[in-house]
Amino acid sequence: MPGSVLLHTATQDLSSFNTLALRSQASAFVRLGDEAPQHLQALSDLADRHVGRVFILGGGSNVVLAPRLGSLVVKVETRGLRVWAQSDSELVVEAKAGEVWHDFVALCVQNGWNGLENLALIPGTVGAAPVQNIGAYGVELEQRFHSLVAWDLHERRLVEMDGAACRFSYRDSFFKHEAPGRWLILAVRLRLPRPWEPVLRYPDLLAHPALGRGQSAAGATLSAEVTARQIFDAVCEIRRRKLPDPAVLPNAGSFFKNPVVDAAQCESLRERYPDLVAYAQPDGRYKLAAGWLIDRAGWKGRRVGPVGVHERQALVLVNHGGATAADIEALAGAIRVDVADRYGVELEQEPVRVA
Structure with a gap:
């Protein structure tokens, strides 16, 4: 199991600690295995020596790591x-x-x-x-x-x-x-x-056969009692079908946030693209499906050197082997420019850039 004490090393290869499998090395690295007061104090001592240069690392699934990090990297491994x-x-x-x-x-x-x-x-x-x-x-x-x-x-x-x-x-x-x-x-x-009620608003869940939903004059309705276990299993099945396993094909999940635009811009886009995927928001704006924008622009499945856009999900950028942060950022930048030129919509990156 993870160490139960605070362990400190001068350097650490982080290639296996980020789901994009980017080549990266930390100049100072700590594993935190418990919350003992003396370990938290010792961690603050280390942080004092790296003023403004501390990065807290969890599962490494939402980061783009530079080849060498000047920060003190704290890998959190507490359990309970x-x-x-x-x-x-x-x-x-x-x-x-x-x-x-x-x-x-x-x-x-x-x-x-x-x-x-x-x-x-x-x-x-x-x-x-x-x-x-x-x-x-x-x-x-x-x-x-x-x-x-x-x-x-x-x-x-x-x-x-x-x-x-x-x-x-x-x-x-x-x-x-x-x-x-x-x-x-x-x-x-x-x-x-308590009591629990199922949340089944998402289209993929509404249409999932395992959730026992049928159609009525009022629209989709429950034809059988749905359990949390059924939803859990359905979500897992959908995600595995749509998204690559980082252990098989390194990726950071959805790379871009779904952009939110005002109603006028949404309507203008819908006039040009009747199949535009957009969701109304409580404030009157619309959340656009970033994956649809990227796919419609022709990026799905494209490869640029060691990186590419996944063949089944345009929101996911993948590392085909040996990629660095610069490779990922070059591809992401090209996609952002193309989407902005085509649709007048700015995409924002989800994973955090760590240098």
Whole structure:
């Protein structure tokens, strides 16, 4: 199992610690296996020697690593799970930051702790989930978030943060902007609703045969009781069918965020492209499917040197072998320019660039 103590090395090859399998080396590296006060204090001592140059690494599934990192890289490997609180209206589950996100979701489903099943098979760790404000198939992390515990590396103290403090937005949070590297997330608490109701708004779930949905005059309706396990299994099947396994073909999942445009721009695009994929938002704007834009522009399946766009999912950039951050960024840049020229829409990268 991961070390139970703080281990420090001068250098570390990070090629196996990022799902894009980019060649990268850290000049200073730490594995954090537990939350003992002396280890957190020692970590702050190390951070003091790398002022402004600390990077917290989880599962490495949402990063583009430079060939050599000048930062102190902290690999979080803590483990643990417990019911933190419960009532008639909710169950609050707490997981340590180093837990693998998918394994955590699977255990929740196994225990009958329903509410996270739509977020199955998202790569990464529990501690990274609120940083990215992960979401999929109709559920966003912020909808299930209760609070988190973090170590303030600068002030050497534990802090608890609720959803308001985390300042969640679409694939974004406080942690990406306010002194990145200062906050070491140690545990995350998720609020699971009682009674549970299935979330089946996403088109792929509505159409999935295993969920027993039929058609009525009012539209799609449940023809049988749907369970969290069925949703979990359906999401896993859909993701495996659509997305490449990073262990087989290195990738960082969805590389671009779905852009949000105003109603006028959406309507203008729809006049030119009647098959445009767009989703109405509560504020009157529309979220466009970035994958549709990239696919329609002809990028799906294209390869440029050691990198390319996946043949089944245009949102996914893949490393065919030996790629560096520069290769990924050159391809991503070409896609952004082409999409902007064709549609007047700016794409924003999801994975964090780490140098």
